[in-house]
Amino acid sequence: MRELQIQALVSDENLGLALQDKKGDTGFTGYSMPGQLSSTLKSIKLSPEQFQTKPQCLIVYREGNDAETSFAETLANAGWPIECAPFTGYLKLLATPTTSVLPRAVMSRISEFASSRFGAGNMNATKGLSMAVAETPVVSTESFTEEPVLFGPDNRMFGVVCEPIGNRRGPVMVFLNTGYCHHIGWGRIYVRAARHLANLGIASLRFDMAGIGESPSVTGRAEQVLYTDDQFEDAEAAVDYVKQRFTGPAYLIGRCSGAYVAFHTAARNPNVDGVMMINQLRMIWDPGEDIFDALNFGARPLEEYKRRALSLTTFKRLLRGQVDWRKAASHIVNHGRDRLARKASPYLGRYTRMGRFRIACHNQFRAMAARNIPVALLNCEHDGSLDELAKYFGGDLSGLLAFPNVTRKVIPDADHNLTTEAAQKFLIDRLVAVAEDPYWRSKFRRTVHFSRCSPSRLECYPADAIQGTDHDLGSVCLRHLRFW
Numbered sequence: 320m321r322e323l324q325i326q327a328l329v330s331d332e333n334l335g336l337a338l339q340d341k342k343g344d345t346g347f348t349g350y351s352m353p354g355q356l357s358s359t360l361k362s363i364k365l366s367p368e369q370f371q372t373k374p375q376c377l378i379v380y381r382e383g384n385d386a387e388t389s390f391a392e393t394l395a396n397a398g399w400p401i402e403c404a405p406f407t408g409y410l411k412l413l414a415t416p417t418t419s420v421l422p423r424a425v426m427s428r429i430s431e432f433a434s435s436r437f438g439a440g441n442m443n444a445t446k447g448l449s450m451a452v453a454e455t456p457v458v459s460t461e462s463f464t465e466e467p468v469l470f471g472p473d474n475r476m477f478g479v480v481c482e483p484i485g486n487r488r489g490p491v492m493v494f495l496n497t498g499y500c501h502h503i504g505w506g507r508i509y510v511r512a513a514r515h516l517a518n519l520g521i522a523s524l525r526f527d528m529a530g531i532g533e534s535p536s537v538t539g540r541a542e543q544v545l546y547t548d549d550q551f552e553d554a555e556a557a558v559d560y561v562k563q564r565f566t567g568p569a570y571l572i573g574r575c576s577g578a579y580v581a582f583h584t585a586a587r588n589p590n591v592d593g594v595m596m597i598n599q600l601r602m603i604w605d606p607g608e609d610i611f612d613a614l615n616f617g618a619r620p621l622e623e624y625k626r627r628a629l630s631l632t633t634f635k636r637l638l639r640g641q642v643d644w645r646k647a648a649s650h651i652v653n654h655g656r657d658r659l660a661r662k663a664s665p666y667l668g669r670y671t672r673m674g675r676f677r678i679a680c681h682n683q684f685r686a687m688a689a690r691n692i693p694v695a696l697l698n699c700e701h702d703g704s705l706d707e708l709a710k711y712f713g714g715d716l717s718g719l720l721a722f723p724n725v726t727r728k729v730i731p732d733a734d735h736n737l738t739t740e741a742a743q744k745f746l747i748d749r750l751v752a753v754a755e756d757p758y759w760r761s762k763f764r765r766t767v768h769f770s771r772c773s774p775s776r777l778e779c780y781p782a783d784a785i786q787g788t789d790h791d792l793g794s795v796c797l798r799h800l801r802f803w
Contacts, residue, residue, distance in 0.1 A: 320357060320360055320361050326413065350506060350507070365390070366393075367393065367394060367397040367399065373397070373398060373399045373400065374399075375400050375401075375436055376394060376399055376400065376401045376402070377401070377402050377403075377404065377428075377429065377432045378390070378391045378394070378401055378402070378403050378404075379403075379404050379405070379406045379425055379428070379429065380403060380404075380405065380406060381405075381406050381409050382405050382406075391403050402432065404425070404428045406422065406425055407422060407424055407425060408420060408422035408424070408425065409422070418498055418499065418611075419499050420499070421499075455467065460484075461484070462483060462484055462485075462517065462518045463481055463482060463483050463484055463514060463517030463518060464481075464482050464484065465479055465480070465481045465482075465513075465514075466479070466480050466482070467479055468480050468524075468560075470526075470556065470557070470560040471553065471556035471557070471560070472556065475529065475534060475535060475537070476526055476527065476528070476529065476534045476553060476556060476557070477502075477526065477527050477532070477533035477534050478502060478524050478525060478526025478527065478557070478560075479502060479513075479524070479525050479526070480522070480523070480524050480564070481513040481514060481516070481517045481522065481523045481524075481525070482517065482522045483517045483518070483519075483520045483521065483522060485520070486520060487520055487521070487522055487565070487567075488520045488521065488754075488759070489519075489520070489521040489567075489754035489755060489759050490521075490567060490568040490569060490570035490592060490593060490754060490759055491521075491522045491523060491524065491561045491565050491567060491568070491569050491570065492512075492513070492516060492521060492522070492523035492524070492570050492572055492750065492754065493523070493524050493525075493526075493554075493557050493558065493561060493569055493570065493571050493572065494509045494512070494513070494523065494524070494525040494526070494572050494573075494577075495528070495554060495557075495571060495572065495573035495577035495580050495581055496527060496528050496531045496532070496573075496576075496577055497573070497574045497575045497576060497577045497736075498545060498575060498576050498577075499531055499532075499545075500531075500532075501527050501531060501532025501533065502525040502526050502527045502532055502533070503525070504525070505574075505736045505737065505738065506736070506737070506738055506743065508737060508743050508746065508747075509525045510525070511743065511747065512746065512747050512750055513525055515747050515751070516750060516751065516754060519751060519754070519755070521754045522561075522565060524557060524560070524561050526557055528544065528550050528553040528554070528580075529544060529549065529550075529553055530542070530544040531544065534553075537549070543610055545576050545610060546576060546579060546601065546604045546610060546613070550580045551580060551583055551584050551587070554571065554580050554581070554584040555584055555588050555590075558571070558584070558588060558590050558591055559590065562590055567759075568592030568593065568759060569590060569591055569592055569593075570591075570592060570593040570594065570595070570753070570754075571584060571585055571591055571593070571594045571595070572594075572595045572597070572750070573594075573595070573596060573597065573599075574597035574598055574599075574736075574737070575597070575598055575599065575600055575735070575736075576600075576601075577597075578596035578597055578598065578599035578600075578704075579599060579600075579601050579602070579604070581594045581595070581596055582594065582596055582599065582602065582683065583683065585687055585692065585694070586683035586684075586686045586687055587686070589690065591692065592692055593692050593693045593694070593695075593753070594687070594692070594693075594694055594695070595694075595695040595696075595697065595749075595750070595753065596694070596695070596696055596697070597697045597698075597737070597746070598697070598698055598699060598702050598703075598704040598735050598737075599696075599704050599707060599708075600613065600703055600704055600707055601613065601707060602676075602680045602683075602707060602708075602710075602711060603676040603679050603680050605672075605676070673710065676710075676711075677710070677711050680711045681711065684722050684725070685722075687722075687724065688722050688723070688724050688725075691724055692724060693724055693726070693753070693756070693758060694722070694724055694725045694726070695725075695726050695727075695728070695749070695753055696708070696719075696725065696726070696727040696728070697727075697728050697729075697730060697746065697749060698727070698728075698729055698730065699729070699730045699733045699734065699735060699737075699742075700729050700730065700731055700732070700733075702735050703735070704735075728749060730742055730745050730746070731745075733745070
C-alpha cells in the first residue's frame with residue numbers, strides 16, 4: 320500500500336496533477352480506493368502461523384528485495400512446499416498503463432504452476448466449483464446490455480458491445496486503445512462513456528487491438544505494436560464488425576496513439592463515417608523516432624519544459640541527481656528544431672522531411688473532407704498535441720480552416736490522459752454532442768423508389784426528403800428531388 324501511494328504521487332506529479340482531486344483515498348491513474356478497503360489491506364499480515372495448513376506456494380520475488388526473499392525463507396523453514404521465481408520485468412510492468420509491458424515469462428511461470436497442480440485432473444481441492452462452460456455473460460440493465468464478443472480474423476480480437484434496449488440512434492461509437500491501456504480506457508473512461516451513451520440510445524464497441532489487453536499478439540508482427548500499420552488493420556476489422564452487426568454509421572474515437580490509428584483508418588477506409596482525435600501526439604509517424612521517447616515525453620509541450628526548467632522544485636531535483644538533464648535538453652532541442660521545420664515546410668515542400676510529412680497529413684485530411692465525414696479534434700489546453708497540430712496547420716492553427724468538416728474543442732485544466740473527473744465529464748459531454756448531431760439522421764433515412772420514369776433515370780431518394788411537400792409520390796420530378 321505504501322508503494323502504491325508513492326507511485327500515485329509520482330505519476331500524478333508527472334501528469335501535472337499533484338494533490339489534485341485527492342480525497343484522502345489511495346488513488347492511481349484515475350482510480351480511487353475506498354478508505355475501508357485501504358485500511359483492511361494494511362491490516363493483513365502474512366505469516367505461517369495464520370495458516371492451519373501448508374499449501375503449495377509459488378513466490379515470485381523481486382531480485383534484490385530482502386523482504387520478499389526473507390519471506391520465502393520463512394515459509395521454507397516452516398516446512399511449506401514452496402517454489403520461487405524472479406519477477407523479471409517488474410519495473411516495466413509498473414510503468415504507466417500507456418507504456419506498461421506485460422511480463423510474459425512471469426505470467427507463463429504462474430500459469431504452469433497453477434495448471435500442473437490445480438488443473439482438471441487434480442480438482443479435489445476445488446470441490447463445489449462447476450467446470451461447465453457457461454453461456455456468454457451479459458450485463459443487463461433497464462436501458463442497455465453489455466456483451467463480450469470475439470471478432471476479426473480467426474476471432475482473435477476481444478471486445479465489449481454496449482447496446483441500448485429499444486430504439487437505437489446516432490452512430491456506433493468504436494473506442495480504440497491508448498498505448499497499452501486495455502479496452503476499459505484510462506481511469507475506466509471508456510466504460511463510463513459507453514454506458515452513458517447507451518442510456519441515450521447509442522451503441523458502442525470498446526475492444527483490444529492485437530497484443531493489447533485481452534487480444535493476443537499476432538505471429539509475424541513486431542512485439543512493439545504502437546504506431547504501426549498493423550493497428551490500422553485491427554481498427555478496420557472493428558469497423559467491419561459493427562457495420563455487419565448494426566445498420567448505420569461507424570464513428571472512431573481514439574486518444575494519443577489511438578488517435579493516430581483513428582486518423583489514418585478514417586482517411587483510408589470509406590466505411591468510417593466520422594472520427595474524434597483526442598490529444599493526438601503524432602499525425603504522421605517518423606520511422607526514425609524512438610517510440611519510448613514519444614510515449615514518455617511527447618505529451619509535454621515546449622512551454623511545459625520552460626516552466627519546469629524555471630521551477631525551484633526542478634532545480635532541487637537536479638541537484639539530487641533525480642533529473643535526466645541530458646534527456647530533457649534533448650527534448651527541448653527537438654521541440655525547437657520542429658518549430659523551425661514547421662516554419663520552413665510550407666515554402667520548401669517535399670524537399671524537407673517535415674515538408675513531406677505535411678503533404679501526407681494534408682492529403683489525409685483532404686481524403687476525409689472529400690467524403691464530408693465529421694472530424695472532431697479535442698486537445699487539452701497545455702498539451703503536446705497542440706505542438707503537433709501547429710506543425711501542420713500553423714501556430715494559430717489557421718490551416719484547419721481549409722477543412723470545413725473539422726471542429727476543434729479545448730479541454731480546460733486537464734492532463735494528457737484526462738484523469739480528473741472534470742476532464743472525463745467534458746469528454747463524455749462532447750461524445751454525446753457528437754452522437755446527437757442532426758447530421759447522423761440522414762444516415763438512417765429510408766429510401767423509396769419511383770417507377771413513373773424511364774428505367775435509365777430510376778433513382779432512390781430519402782423518404783423524408785419528400786415528406787411535407789405537395790407532390791404526389793408517383794409524379795415527383797427527379798429534378799426537384801435532386802434539390803432535396
